[in-house]
Amino acid sequence: MAKRQMKTMDGNQAAAHASYAYTDVAAIYPITPSSVMAEHTDEWATDGRKNIFGHTVQVTEMQSEAGAAGAVHGSLSAGALTTTYTASQGLLLMIPNIYKMAGEQLPAVINVSARAIATHALSIFGDHSDVYACRQTGAAMLCSSSVQEVMDLTPVAHLSAIKGKVPFINFFDGFRTSHEIQKIETWDYADLKDMADMDAVAAFRKNALNPNHPVERGSAQNPDIFFQVREASNPYYDALPAIVQDYMDKVNAKIGTDYKLFNYYGAADAETIIIAMGSVNDTIEETIDYLLKQGEKVGVVKVRLYRPFNAQALVDAIPDSVKRIQVLDRTKEPGSLGEPLWLDVVAALKGTKFDAVPVFSGRYGLGSKDTTPAQIVATFHNTEKKRFTIGINDDVTHLSLEQGPSLVTTPEGTTNCKFWGLGADGTVGANKNSIKIIGDNTDMYAQAYFDYDSKKSGGVTMSHLRFGKKPIKSTYLIRKANFVACHNPAYIRKYNMVQELVDGGTFLLNCTWSDAELEEHIPGQVKKYIYDHKINFYTIDGVKIGIATGMGPTRINTILQSAFFKLSAIIPEEQAIDLMKKAAEKTYGRKGEDVVKKNWAAIEEGAKNVHKVEVPASWANAEDEGLDYAVHTEGREDAIKFANTIQTAVSAQEGNNLPVSAFVDYVDGTTPVGTSAYEKRGIAVNMPIWNSDNCIQCGFCSYVCPHAVIRTVALTEDEANGAPEGMSVLPMTGMPNYKFTVAVSALDCTGCGSCANVCPGKKGEKALTMQSMPENVERQKWFDYATATPEKPEVIAKFKENTVKGSQYKKPLLEFSGACAGCGETPYARLITQLFGERMYISNATGCSSIWGNSSPSTPYTVNVKGQGPAWSNSLFEDNAEFGYGMFLANEALRNGLKTKVEAIAENGSDELKAAAKEYLDTFTVGALNGSATDRLVAELEKLNTPEAKEILDNKEFLSKKSQWVFGGDGWAYDIGFGGLDHVIASGKDVNIMVFDTEVYSNTGGQSSKATKTGAVAQFAAGGKETKKKDLAGIAMSYGYVYVAHIAMGADMAQTVKAISEAEAYPGPSLIIAYSPCINHGIKKGMAKAQTEEKLAVEAGYWNNFRFNPLGGDKKFSLDSKEPKFESYQEFLQGEVRYLSLALKNPERAKALDEMNEKEARERYEKLKRWVDLYNN
Secondary structure (H helix, E strand, C coil): CCCCEEEEEEHHHHHHHHHHHHHCCCCCCCCCCHHHHHHHHHHHHHCCCCCCCCCCEEECCCCCHHHHHHHHHHHHHHCCCCCEEEEHHHHHHHHHHHHHHHCCCCEEEEEEECCCCCCCCCCCCCHHHHHCCCCCCEEEEEEEEHHHHHHHHHHHHHHHHHHHHEEEEEEECCCCCCCCCCEEEEECCHHHHHHHCCCHHHHHHHCCCCCCCCCCCCCCCCCCCHHHHCCCCHHHHHHHHHHHHHHHHHHHHHCCCCCEEEEEEEECCCCCEEECCEEEEEEEEHHHHHHHHHHCEEEEECEEEECCCHHHHHHHCCCCCEEEEEECCCCCCCCCCCCHHHHHHHHHCCCCCCCCCCCCEEEHHHHHHCCCCHHHHHHHHHCCCCEEECCCCCCCCCCCCCCCCCCCCCCCEEEEEECCCCCCCCHHEEEEEEHHHHHCCCCCCCEEEEHHHHHCCCCCEEEEEECCCCCCCCCCCCCEEEEEEEHHHHHCCCCCCCHHEEEEEEEEEEEECHHHHHHHHHHEEEEEEHHHCEEEEECCCCHHHHHHHCCCCCCHHHHHHHHHHHCCCCCCHHHHHHHHHHHHHHHHHHHCCCHHHHCCCCCCCCHHHCCCCCCCHHHHHHCCCCCCCCCCCCCCCCHHEEEEEEEHHCCCCHHHCCCCHHHHHCCCCCCCCHHHHCCCCCCCCEEEEECCCCCCCCCCHHHHHHCCEEEEEEEEHHHHCCCCCCCCCEEECCCCEEEEEEEEECCCHHHHHHHHHHHHHHCECEEEEEEEEEHHHHHHHHHHHHHCCCHHHHHHHHHCCHHHHHHHHCCCECCCCCCCCCCCCCCHHHHHHHHHHHHEEEEEECCHHHCCEEEECCCCCCCCCCCCCCEEEEECCCCCCCCHHHHHHHHHHHHHHHHHHHHHHHHCCEEEHHHHHHCCCCCCCHHHHHHHHHHHHHHHHHCCCCCCHHHHHHHHHCCCCEEEEEEEEEEHHHHHHHHHHHHHHHHCCCCCEEECCEEEECCCCEEECCCCCCCCCECCCCCCCCCCCCCCHHHHCCCCCEEEEEECCCCHHHHHHHHHHHHHHCCCCCEEECCCCHHHECCCCCCHHHHHHHHHHHHHHHCCCCCCCCCCCCCEEEEEECCCCHHHHHHHHHEEEHHHHHHCCCCHHHHHHHHHHHHHHHHHHHHHHHHHHHHEC
């Protein structure tokens, strides 16, 4: 028996650990939730870890998953054992190469964290729709049900691929297994090497392409022989199940397991069984244990090898006593008789002893929908519905099974803990450390799972931790907890969290409130539950401790972690503090010693400052106040309906209870715009408070606000006189009949402080200071009043809408998004909507900008008083430019058709119609003017009562010139979508492209892109990127007819709005590349200083602002940034963790790369100066 170490890790790490051993080359590309496997592989290779062949893995990041698959194919062809890691759309992009690799008998292993495919909407969460799409490719498909199985069975995939000469898709559930942390037994590489058939490895390498014994592969074949050659592969697939079982047996011999192609668990005389694959099997096993004690005869067949599907192995696994079979599939195949696994099971059992046994087809868990023991019980008990769903209420097609009450099936003695946090407050990271501390330093089993939405930060996070003396198979969320912590006090009135505690459980609330103030802030139903159920109630002021220890008011993670260990007493307090400090050093060491010491201080203070609340007897009679969600009555009807029926439930974490009928109006993925305005999350610790005495009315605050929560508003005298009490106003500079105010939405603010940072103020005193949001929340009514007043066209005209100041008197048509506090992207997007929002189309690449742009149930793009606003859509990641181009082509085709009709009807029309038509046709391609011309034309056409006029009027929404925009990040523009972007700008068409350049793949966690600069540490570039940044602007300029701009708002606000205005006005393709600081950069000053960071970047020469306008006459190129102060360059680099961290780890390499980075910057600036001479006559 092999000796294996117990370690605490997630499924991705388990797969990467085993896979690394058998890999020569890894070709990778980031995609959630699989990126972590590639990240581990890159880190281990950088650190020098050796595979079983005695060398490090060569890791190469490609430009897309299609590119990664091509590289895998080529690498295997040349004799290197090659691996990749992917999911969802990424796996679909690999399908053509999977067919090729299968046909050429190449032993690829594609490790997949199985994830939903984007259909009506994007889902980054888990199901099997991606892997099922590959079932006819010829790849073998091996499934693991748990983190331990991923560790145990990944070697089987690799070894079987080599010996069987068939590529393998080695898959497990995205998120539920990929991100679940468990304490597991790990492989020693000596044991992995011992199981390898080195003769088969040698045969593979000998069969590789090589000039020393050349062959040709990949021929073109004709109808006479193609079919026969395909059939010649049959023996290999016939033999493969036995090869897989043989390697499973080798694993079993090593570690004492009993892995089979199909494993049975349950009663030997079971009458009802479930057949399923994936993480649901652990929940089924746990439920079976519960039902067996109730005397029920049930069991489960766990599918491991799905392709090739071995019918005899399935039959052998099923007890003879079975009378009913329920097949559960984690996918939906519309139009099919049943889901894929059901089809295989039915076919496999035909003509066997189970031929007459009814086989039911069930769907579950799409998009990581939680699957609970109660749902499994309902499945076992189903005798009526041949096709069914579980976990939802289908009141439309009535396929869902009714489930009984919630069950507690976790092993006795298991402790359940649940932590409610705010995305990016560190709660999830701290809990990952906590579970590893418990798992690695006690004899307990441990499990952690993290439930959060698509937002990178700012959303609700729920950490589910379990630990106990017995193995934990509970692959579902915690509904009954021994310990609940609320890390954001705003949540106490938003969610039913305390009610999930067992009697005598512990509740920890992070708040600034005294015991007396708790009376006011704790809702009645919570008070009563705490009293009735004898809850141990504690508070801690994490904000106060955070400020005192230098962590700041929002990074309260280690403070609350320390409080948890004190209250739970799992580990002696002194030992727990020591272990937490070591974990903090490991986690934050790359950010510098100062950050580590602040975390240490936070850990010490967290343990000291927990306060026990003595629960008053009066709480026994507290009345239910309900959750703090308003019934919305104001606004557009479609938005109100959506907010009241969908948004409120989802925001309250009650979305799982919504029936199918609630979505019949949204089945195609369409949702009303402007619903984010109804959220009012109230998550800010501090908000900007306006001191009118120090204000110069510059509008900078509104201009840089990432969430459009601060507005400069022009008021008439009457409006100012009717303002709520206490609301400050000033006489408007330059407009004597108007008043000026700055309004802040307290409940939408994230507290980033970007506005206060840029505020110039007067005489050294700022007009904005960050102060407590809860203490100033009444100012919300000032914002509501001010922003409800009409826009003032005369004020906008006075200050010019294409200026910094003037633009801010226009309503932003992007507001209250889910972007990170201090986001560098949204200020640009919001400004564009202020300039052109009423006539915009937006095609948005998948990524940060699509998540903050439309993450259900909140739509931050909104409308003006006329109901006009950006028409927004997201297709995929790779095709965004083409998608936007398609929108443009549609608009162009429809308008050209209408143009012909307008010309014809005007020919014999009245003088008024001819004049209106002439103005329309003269401005046909000028968006800024064509709108008003269209209005006049429509007014004249409406006077007519002719079929020709009616035909035009029926399509009047297509008449005016629209503004086509394509939004996306650098991962899209520089890498996966570059081919499409290049094609669109080469077309010469009037399409505007906005690239939010964060210099990393921000949304997937900060992987390197071709926009990443030399020396930057990123995922997939653990040792610092060795190559320089791609010159996307230069490539676009080489066409000569593309408008190109480099902008950085914080460095030059006026240049930003000028460039955007020029780009949109340019009658051809435009490309704007906007420097966008990101939390992945690790800005030491914090994201409050994002605009300052942009300024410093330009001053140091790290970023350059310029514009290239092909219509600029003898001055086509404008170098807008000043001569850089290169002496500050290295200081700038060291102000960001992405550069600093390598200096801490490998100073010599960091110094060389940073110097190369600066050298490239100097060369880049010299090139820009040459462009001034080249393009300007």
